Amino acid sequence: MNIIKAQPKSITTESTKYCPGCGHGIILRLIGEAIDELGIREKMILTAPVGCAVVLYDYIFCDVVECAHGRAPAVGTAIKRVHPDKFVLIYQGDGDLAAIGMAEIIHAANRGENMSVIFVNNATYGMTGGQMAPTTLIGQKTTTSPSGRTIKGMGKPIRVCELLATLEETKYLERTSINSVRNINKTKAAIRKVFQNQLNGIGFSMVEILSMCPVGWKVSPVEAIQFIEEQMINYFPLGVYKNVE
Numbered sequence: 001m002n003i004i005k006a007q008p009k010s011i012t013t014e015s016t017k018y019c020p021g022c023g024h025g026i027i028l029r030l031i032g033e034a035i036d037e038l039g040i041r042e043k044m045i046l047t048a049p050v051g052c053a054v055v056l057y058d059y060i061f062c063d064v065v066e067c068a069h070g071r072a073p074a075v076g077t078a079i080k081r082v083h084p085d086k087f088v089l090i091y092q093g094d095g096d097l098a099a100i101g102m103a104e105i106i107h108a109a110n111r112g113e114n115m116s117v118i119f120v121n122n123a124t125y126g127m128t129g130g131q132m133a134p135t136t137l138i139g140q141k142t143t144t145s146p147s148g149r150t151i152k153g154m155g156k157p158i159r160v161c162e163l164l165a166t167l168e169e170t171k172y173l174e175r176t177s178i179n180s181v182r183n184i185n186k187t188k189a190a191i192r193k194v195f196q197n198q199l200n201g202i203g204f205s206m207v208e209i210l211s212m213c214p215v216g217w218k219v220s221p222v223e224a225i226q227f228i229e230e231q232m233i234n235y236f237p238l239g240v241y242k243n244v245e
């Protein structure tokens with residue numbers, strides 16, 4: 001029998017805690033593949049955030065530092081400076097990165113820290129029951145915007161790639177999605193790119209991944225994919241926002 005695709009060695013084989021249809025599981029698989037392909041498991045240190053994003057640490061065989069809400073880029077900065085030979089992975093949801101941790105990500109990007117950021121944008125706070133995030137779309141209903149997000153009083157959803165692209169020290173910024181096989185493959189390539197950039201010492205690199213949270217959005221897994229295709233991609237255009245070699 002020819003084995004075409006095997007389970008990545010750097011991630012566990014157990015079932016995940018993620019809800020059915022959640023995007024975190026797909027992203028976990030892509031991260032595992034990229035770690036194996038680049039051979040970085042032994043030198044990787046994961047800075048874990050809060051949120052459903054945090055349980056990544058249960059499935060990856062690498063060292064982990066659990067960080068206070070939003071502080072992963074600050075903790076990652078410290079690790080990278082003390083151990084420049086280590087590989088630092090920053091994995092954050094939108095509540096973590098773009099709400100309480102907005103200052104940390106902006107300043108890490110502005111300093112041009114040589115780190116790899118994977119930013120999971122599911123337009124909500126998944127773990128704590130689907131509250132409004134900085135990325136929640138206009139009109140989107142959440143537990144804290146039950147009539148739908150409005151510009152007045154709540155502001156517009158924040159486009160993080162576009163925001164960080166204004167900082168001169170950022171080196172690679174791309175927004176991808178995992179709504180289709182084609183886009184999953186593009187996401188994998190972007191993850192590899194942000195990993196390779198750190199290995200090459202290029203500097204601050206981030207991929208923002210539009211991801212499904214069917215439970216937080218209170219829709220079926222199929223409807224969650226449609227929500228990305230019909231709503232999220234319109235407001236958060238996919239593509240490369242910065243690429244400095």
Ligand SMILES: Cc1ncc(C[n+]2csc(CCOP(=O)(O)OP(=O)(O)O)c2C)c(N)n1
Binds near residue numbers: 133
């Ligand atoms: C200082 C602090 N405030 C609040 C919380 C509660 N909390 C845990 S997870 C979470 C939301 C995380 O949302 P997001 O980053 O979007 O991740 P997701 O669950 O969607 O993956 C919050 C507010 C916390 N852990 N620490």
Ligand code: SF4
Binds near residue numbers: 216
């Ligand atoms: S609440 Fe949302 S982000 Fe969290 S595991 Fe469930 S589907 Fe995924």
